[in-house]
Amino acid sequence: MRTGSMRVAEISLPAIRSNVRRIREVSGGHLIAVMKANGYGHGAAICARAALEAGATMIAVADIEEALALRAAGIEGPVLCWLHGLRADWRSAVEAGIEIGVSHLAQLDGVAEAAAGLGLTAAVQLKLDTGLSRNGAGVEEWPDLFARAAELQEAGSVRVRGIFSHLANAGDDRDRAQAARFDEAVALLRTAGIEPELIHLAASAATFTSPHLHYNTVRVGMSVFGYSPFADRTSADLGLTPAMTLRSEVVGLRSVPEGAGVSYGFNHVAQGDTTLALVPMGYADGLPRALNGAGATVAIAGRHCPIVGRIGMDQCIVDLGTLGRRVEVGDPVILFGDPATGVPPVEVWSELMRTINYEIVVGIGPRVLRVPVDEADEEASEDEAGVEAADHAADDPSVPVRASETSRSIDTPDDMHALGIALGRRLAAGDLVILTGPLGAGKTTFARGLGEGLGVRGPVTSPTFVLARTHPSLVGGAPLVHLDAYRLRDAAELDDLDLDFDGAVVVAEWGAGLIDTRESWIEIVIERPTGGATGSDDGDGGEDDDAADDADEAPVEPRTLTITGYGRRWADGVL
Numbered sequence: 271m272r273t274g275s276m277r278v279a280e281i282s283l284p285a286i287r288s289n290v291r292r293i294r295e296v297s298g299g300h301l302i303a304v305m306k307a308n309g310y311g312h313g314a315a316i317c318a319r320a321a322l323e324a325g326a327t328m329i330a331v332a333d334i335e336e337a338l339a340l341r342a343a344g345i346e347g348p349v350l351c352w353l354h355g356l357r358a359d360w361r362s363a364v365e366a367g368i369e370i371g372v373s374h375l376a377q378l379d380g381v382a383e384a385a386a387g388l389g390l391t392a393a394v395q396l397k398l399d400t401g402l403s404r405n406g407a408g409v410e411e412w413p414d415l416f417a418r419a420a421e422l423q424e425a426g427s428v429r430v431r432g433i434f435s436h437l438a439n440a441g442d443d444r445d446r447a448q449a450a451r452f453d454e455a456v457a458l459l460r461t462a463g464i465e466p467e468l469i470h471l472a473a474s475a476a477t478f479t480s481p482h483l484h485y486n487t488v489r490v491g492m493s494v495f496g497y498s499p500f501a502d503r504t505s506a507d508l509g510l511t512p513a514m515t516l517r518s519e520v521v522g523l524r525s526v527p528e529g530a531g532v533s534y535g536f537n538h539v540a541q542g543d544t545t546l547a548l549v550p551m552g553y554a555d556g557l558p559r560a561l562n563g564a565g566a567t568v569a570i571a572g573r574h575c576p577i578v579g580r581i582g583m584d585q586c587i588v589d590l591g592t593l594g595r596r597v598e599v600g601d602p603v604i605l606f607g608d609p610a611t612g613v614p615p616v617e618v619w620s621e622l623m624r625t626i627n628y629e630i631v632v633g634i635g636p637r638v639l640r641v642p643v644d645e646a647d648e649e650a651s652e653d654e655a656g657v658e659a660a661d662h663a664a665d666d667p668s669v670p671v672r673a674s675e676t677s678r679s680i681d682t683p684d685d686m687h688a689l690g691i692a693l694g695r696r697l698a699a700g701d702l703v704i705l706t707g708p709l710g711a712g713k714t715t716f717a718r719g720l721g722e723g724l725g726v727r728g729p730v731t732s733p734t735f736v737l738a739r740t741h742p743s744l745v746g747g748a749p750l751v752h753l754d755a756y757r758l759r760d761a762a763e764l765d766d767l768d769l770d771f772d773g774a775v776v777v778a779e780w781g782a783g784l785i786d787t788r789e790s791w792i793e794i795v796i797e798r799p800t801g802g803a804t805g806s807d808d809g810d811g812g813e814d815d816d817a818a819d820d821a822d823e824a825p826v827e828p829r830t831l832t833i834t835g836y837g838r839r840w841a842d843g844v845l
């Protein structure tokens with residue numbers, strides 16, 4: 271491989287194919303796979319080919335340059351593009367058999383003229399603005415545009431293959447209002463004598479939420495690459511597999527004493543004697559510089575280790591902690607990938623950056639080599655990374671059945687704390703609580719209450735930087751073991767910690783998937799409304815900043831807690 275291969279985005283072609291099949295199963299109709307912006311940073315040509323193989327009807331990109339690049343890369347299937355400037359090269363597009371999305375009369379005429387000049391028929395799709403106030407023909411332009419399209423189709427210079435519009439995703443009612451306008455347009459087009467073959471409105475979000483918006487085609491990007499367009503639903507929730515694994519390698523190791531300054535500005539200082547790994551990926555490669563100190567982790571030797579200090583243009587530093595002795599220069603580093611393989615998902619970054627996963631994946635830089643990975647080589651590369659697929663408890667008949675489930679709405683940090691106390695009072699040695707929720711959800715507030723309810727020595731803080739912290743009982747009862755399972759690879763590694771599961775109450779943050787040997791456990795999922803203000807990092811691999819953690823990680827807005835009891839112990843409910 272070329273030198274740049276110390277920065278690699280592996281693209282799983284089986285994931286792309288399975289996502290396409292999954293979306294087709296959900297939508298039931300044609301699928302247009304959107305490959306704009308270099309396939310959302312994944313490599314447009316390799317992904318387009320995989321999507322077509324899996325049954326996509328056509329590929330779409332934003333502009334003619336992108337479409338021509340796909341042709342140059344050997345993509346021969348149907349390609350649509352819809353965003354054009356005044357100097358759009360209609361002739362090259364028509365010559366290359368690219369379908370043009372036209373947003374107004376001048377574009378339609380330009381395409382028809384180019385086609386006539388070439389003695390060809392250009393396929394066009396009519397792009398309408400149904401309320402997004404962006405690209406597309408406005409409602410007042412529809413009658414003229416459709417009449418002209420019918421005329422040109424009659425004359426043979428164009429064929430109207432489809433009609434489409436794009437949603438604002440501003441809520442169900444507004445989507446329905448846009449759909450009503452779209453219906454009018456389709457009816458009007460038919461009145462003009464044109465029967466479009468492809469009718470499409472839904473992108474990824476509406477494809478998964480709104481079957482009534484599917485028409486006969488969906489036009490999807492993010493979900494083809496395996497990512498959820500929703501802040502509150504994961505890829506796995508949607509039956510999708512993230513296609514990109516962003517990989518690098520350790521190019522340097524350095525042991526530093528407590529107090530050593532790390533990277534520009536010394537805005538991180540080693541909290542103890544530790545080993546730092548140098549990873550040759552920086553903001554030029556798409557690691558947001560502002561991730562600095564935010565609590566992002568990378569997977570090294572199957573562990574999740576925090577990125578510390580300022581991220582440079584070309585490199586970043588990872589604190590290996592006690593793992594340092596086991597890591598060598600050259601060891602693989604995974605920055606994000608499919609969480610089902612035990613690595614952090616890209617959404618950790620987008621959530622920390624208060625942005626969407628789209629922006630992160632599309633921002634992976636040009637120095638990062640895109641390497642398609644297909645069935646046969648996939649297993650090998652996973653072995654190499656030392657990352658094993660998590661067991662899917664749901665598939666295992668020996669896993670205890672869900673015995674009880676309740677949902678609570680929590681309005682304040684005090685309520686979160688109080689609920690923790692109530693649960694703590696019910697727990698005894700041998701009980702396991704799995705606590706899951708995004709950064710700032712209030713997991714630590716809850717755990718602190720739980721410790722109080724149990725009567726253990728505090729303070730219960732975020733378990734960051736220690737995998738497990740034991741709090742002895744002050745009342746002669748069971749100790750509390752507070753575990754950061756986010757940094758564990760698998761159940762075997764949990765065994766290595768040699769925790770006394772039977773003699774303690776174990777609270778594991780992010781422990782789902784590590785529990786397949788248990789007879790009973792409690793799972794608590796804390797969700798917060800999306801898009802609102804958030805508390806600070808509550809310790810999912812963040813810096814060991816207990817002061818900040820104690821100060822304001824607690825909820826500043828309502829949370830929903832779903833409490834599920836598994837196994838006979840919790841058959842009558844948990845709380």
Ligand SMILES: *Cc1c(COP(=O)(O)O)cnc(C)c1O
Nearest residue numbers: 304436473474475489490491492
């Ligand atoms: C980008 C884009 C899409 C795909 O959106 P996803 O949310 O990634 O599925 C569909 N249609 C248009 C017009 C777009 O610009």
